[in-house]
Amino acid sequence: MRGRRTSGERVVSDRGRRVSDRGRLRRRGAQRGRIIRRRVIALTLVIGTLGLLYGVYFTPLLGVRSVEVLGTKDLTKPQVLDAAAVPSGNPMLTINLAAIRDRVAALNRVASVNVSRSWPATVRIDVAERVAVGVIKTPTGAHLVDHTAKDFATVASAPAGLPELQLTSSAADDPTAVAVVQVLMAVPDKIRAEVLSVSAKSPNSVVLSLSAGRQVRWGGVADSTRKAGVLTALMTQPGKVYDVSSPQLATISNP
Structure with missing residues (x-):
């Protein structure tokens, strides 16, 4: 079924x-x-x-084994290493690059610095040193001043070729010192090579003394580009005093 x-x-x-x-x-x-x-x-x-x-x-598996210093000229490698204080053997990834940079940047001669890791075990420090554009002569030595008006070093005697800045002191927050340096940097290269000294009683009264007893009355930093052009043209003419403080009314005189 x-x-x-x-x-x-x-x-x-x-x-x-x-x-x-x-x-x-x-x-x-x-x-x-x-x-x-x-x-x-x-x-x-x-x-x-x-x-x-x-x-x-x-662990020290990828720890710091060496520190490379580049770009130094007047600074020595030991000076940079002492300031950097890079902890040898510490793991590369835990190294505080910003702190190292700040410590090296605190050196007076350092204009800028970059700190980086170079794998597997090297910390690299690239330094750009300050460059003197003028010198302040004092009984204690020659004070080197850079383009920011910073007095960054004192040496026994003034290096050849640097104009004397006739100031009692120099600092980035001193308006007169800043004006003197800014005017010096605004002067055309060919004329700057003939500058022996720069003086000013105020930020608007900068005067440059040149070779052969010549003088440039620049005034303040305003209109510096125009003043540089006018001065270049004026100095093709004989004279002793070149006044470009008012570039639209520039004059040449022989006092």
Whole structure:
């Protein structure tokens, strides 16, 4: 009869069920194995990453081994290294580059400085030193002044070729000193090479003394570009005093 299964049919059905169950178990086991392998791989990567970070940040594995100093001329490498105070052996990534830069920048002769990492184990310090544009002569020595009017060094005697700045002192916040330096830098190169000294009683009364007893009355820093052009034209004519303090009414005289 159709509604009743024979014993043979039941055996075949049970056998099929068991085969199906074993298949499901194998698939579940394989899936579970894949999950475990993925978790092991992920855990290994995490542990490896943590180990690498620990090695980089907290051990001398990638620590500072050397410090390279570039760009010095009058400064010595030991002077820069002493100011930089780079901690040898400390991990490269934990080195405070800004703090090193600030310490080196505090040296009077330093105009600018850049500090960088040079992998795998070197800190690089690139220094640009101040360049003297004039000198203030005093009984204690010759004070070198740069284009910002900063008095950055004192030497025993004035270097050849630098004009004397006839000031009692120089500083970036001294209006008269700043005016003297700015005027000197505004003078055309060819004429600047003939400047022997620069003086001023106020920021608007700058006077340059040139070779052969000549004098340039410049006045203040206003209209310096125009004054430079006018002076270049005037100095093609003979004279002793070239007054460009009012460039629209510039004069030449022979007092």
